[in-house]
Amino acid sequence: MATMMETNCLCCGKPIERLRYFPRQLLTADDMRAEQEYVREKLRRHNRYLHGWGVVCGCAVEPVANVKSWRVRVCPGYAVGPQGDEIWISDCVEVDLKSGAKDQPCSVRWPCPPVGEMPPDRDGRITAYIALRYAECFSRPVRVHPAGCGCDEMGCEYSRVLDSFEIKVLWQLPQSHIDAKNDDTHWCDTFKKLTPAEQRGHAFPTPPCPRCESDPWVVLATVIISTKENVPTSVLPEHISYVDRRVLLATQRVQVATMCLP
Numbered sequence: 001m002a003t004m005m006e007t008n009c010l011c012c013g014k015p016i017e018r019l020r021y022f023p024r025q026l027l028t029a030d031d032m033r034a035e036q037e038y039v040r041e042k043l044r045r046h047n048r049y050l051h052g053w054g055v056v057c058g059c060a061v062e063p064v065a066n067v068k069s070w071r072v073r074v075c076p077g078y079a080v081g082p083q084g085d086e087i088w089i090s091d092c093v094e095v096d097l098k099s100g101a102k103d104q105p106c107s108v109r110w111p112c113p114p115v116g117e118m119p120p121d122r123d124g125r126i127t128a129y130i131a132l133r134y135a136e137c138f139s140r141p142v143r144v145h146p147a148g149c150g151c152d153e154m155g156c157e158y159s160r161v162l163d164s165f166e167i168k169v170l171w172q173l174p175q176s177h178i179d180a181k182n183d184d185t186h187w188c189d190t191f192k193k194l195t196p197a198e199q200r201g202h203a204f205p206t207p208p209c210p211r212c213e214s215d216p217w218v219v220l221a222t223v224i225i226s227t228k229e230n231v232p233t234s235v236l237p238e239h240i241s242y243v244d245r246r247v248l249l250a251t252q253r254v255q256v257a258t259m260c261l262p
Contacts, residue, residue: 052080097128105135129170
């Protein structure tokens with residue numbers, strides 16, 4: 001794991017390019033995609049470096065009432081992923097701790113860890129993490145005319161890309177959360193070592209740039225599953241906690257909190 005000093009000069013991504021338009025220019029689908037990617041990458045970088053990442057609002061996790069199974073419900077909300085992607089949940093999604101969430105708009109098998117298998121219990125309990133990531137998929141297929149003059153039948157192409165999400169049950173805390181906790185602790189310790197005069201003056205150090213995260217997951221809640229005998233057959237409110245959730249305060253919330261200070 002890199003130290004804070006080693007991450008000071010690290011920035012994610014390569015320099016990005018935008019299109020330069022000129023008269024009689026021939027534009028292709030690749031050019032249009034490059035234009036979209038430029039705007040998307042600028043937004044991701046803005047989110048990561050200026051705001052950070054985490055749950056902004058909503059995304060509550062609650063038990064499914066009157067259901068005899070280990071199921072929870074993820075409520076609507078808004079989050080920003082570790083890579084700067086906006087994630088919007090518009091409707092409630094039910095998640096089974098054993099089989100995951102079904103019928104998600106863009107549910108695709110994610111091959112990277114730390115999904116893994118259910119670990120053996122420790123002290124009669126197993127910890128599960130309800131996590132969210134940005135996902136996208138194609139939508140709205142349309143007919144495409146053949147390029148030539150033959151009599152071949154017309155094919156189909158998807159005309160839209162749907163910005164969506166995927167909710168999954170993880171059995172390990174994502175590395176992005178571990179790194180963020182370590183960085184926050186180091187930054188707080190650095191600040192506390194300064195004198196009051198140094199904290200008010202220019203001795204306050206400039207924060208390092210965020211590390212490059214390959215892990216896309218945002219933990220919404222932690223669920224403790226008991227494996228002892230005579231355990232409940234469904235998830236109860238006391239099984240769910242937000243101890244591992246990373247909260248991203250919106251500017252409006254920070255302004256309100258500042259006005260409430262004495």
